[in-house]
Amino acid sequence: MPFHDVVGQTRAIGFLQRALATGRIAHAYLFSGPAGVGNCAAALAFAQALNCEEAAQPPTPNPQPPESPHALxxxxxxxxxxxxxxxxIAAGxxxxxxxxEPDGAFIKIEQIRTLEADAALVPYEAPWKVFILDSAERMTEQAANALLKTLEEPAKDTVFILLTSAVAALLPTIVSRCQSVTFTPLPHGEIETVLRRQGMEPSQARLIASLSRGSIDRALSPEVASLPATRDRLLExxxxxxxxxxxxLVELAEKLAKDRDTLQQQLEILSAWLRDLMVVKASGHTRWLVNDDRGEAIAGQAKSISLNAVLDGxxxxxxxxxxxxxxxxxxLSMEDLLLRLRELLPSTLLSVSV
Known part of the structure; x- marks a missing residue:
């Protein structure tokens, strides 16, 4: 996936392309940001750009604009x-x-030792060797210390790219030896556009984009097709x-809290429903709803609750x-939430039916 296929992340991609254009390639980069927002895709795109056989001429400080659509x-x-x-590279x-990647729960010392041995060798066939460490924050202490030694004495024509969603979990000395590139959650509109281009119905694309947490990977995962049904079951x-x-409610809280990842998605579903109630209550119409396939139900529910109660929810x-x-x-967090919602909302408010 070249840079032009990465969704969004204009600032991060621009930074990397300027490095390529000037030839100022750092020996180590830290791509930080939530998983699935394009950081891994950008790392592979950077590796492709460094080693592309059709872009192998030396970088120039002031590259000229392309003369044709194919010149880039x-x-x-x-x-x-x-x-x-x-x-x-795309095929691995x-x-x-x-x-x-982590071997089980962690990136282990043995994996870093193998990396060290390979990094000490000259590239086999390409101009650059590139090592991408996914979920770098999951290195064991021994692995992190071993990697630090490698970063302190980098081999020529070798680039390390560390991907992390938790910079604070990395050794500060590792962070200080990397060029930082920040990746942010994608706007819902960009994700919705991608989904609609792939043939998804506008209402479903809007719902999935709003629940993707800014992650294009999550939005494109096979599980997204079940989100409307998941929403209906949860709210009922x-x-x-x-x-x-x-x-x-205490029993329900225990059930919902069993899977932390699923729990966050369920809370986002609930947040989107209350957000739509707020929109209808404040504006009086059902345009711009996340759950616009349930606009009639939301409009009916908005009549039975105050705006302040929705905002408090x-x-x-x-x-x-x-x-x-x-x-x-x-x-405990879910118990507190559900008991608070019981004080604020009528029991019929979260029904998805009209």
Whole structure:
């Protein structure tokens, strides 16, 4: 995937392309940002651009604008995506480009020792050797210390790219030896556009984009097709719990809290529903709804609740999301949230039916 196929991340991609254009390639980069927002794709695109057989001439300080739509493929700004080197990198089969992933829960010392031995050798066939460490924050202490020694004495024509969603979990000495490139969550509109171009219905694309957490990988995952049904089950279940009382809500909180990743998605679904209620309550119309396939139900529910109650509900959901992100007990956070929603919302409010 060359740079021109990476969704969004204009600032990060521009930074890397300027490095290619000037020939000022750092020996180590730290790509920080949430997983799935394009950091891994950009790392592979950078590896392709460094080793592309169709863009192999030396970088120039002041590259001229391309004379044709195809001229960009002959400059150091991007890879062609079609030569043997680009195809092999995309397929994970290039001898000079390696992706190191956690072996189980961690990146282990043995993996870094193998990397060190390979990095000490000259490239097999390409101008650059590139090592991409995915989830670099999951290196063991021994692995991190071993990598630090490699970064302190980098081999010629070798680039390390560390991908992380938790910079604070890395050794400060490793961070200081890397050129930092920040990747941010993608705007929902960009993700929605990609989904619609792939043939998804506008209403479903809008819903999935809003629940993707800015991650194009998450939005394109096979599980997204079930999101509308997941939403309906979740809201109906919470609605029943609100009607049945505290004991039912405590039981529901325990059930929802079992999977932290799924829990965040469920909270985002709930947040999107309350957000739509707020929009209808404040504006009086159903345009711009995330859940526009349920616009009639939302419009009906908006008549039975005050705007302040909806806003308080949204604040409670966002507080729960923040607490869980900070490693608060998920079950207790959900208990507090559901009991608070019972004070604010009628039990019929979260029904997806009209």
């Amino acid at each position: 493929r002959l400059t150091p700004h991007d890879a062609c995506g079609a030569c043997r080197s680009c195809r092999n 089969q290039h001898p000079d480009v390696q992706v190191i 279940g919470i609605g029943r719990g609100l009607g049945e009382g505290p004991a039912a 949204l604040r409670a959901v966002h507080a729960a999301m923040e607490n869980i992100t900070r490693n608060a007990n998920p079950r």
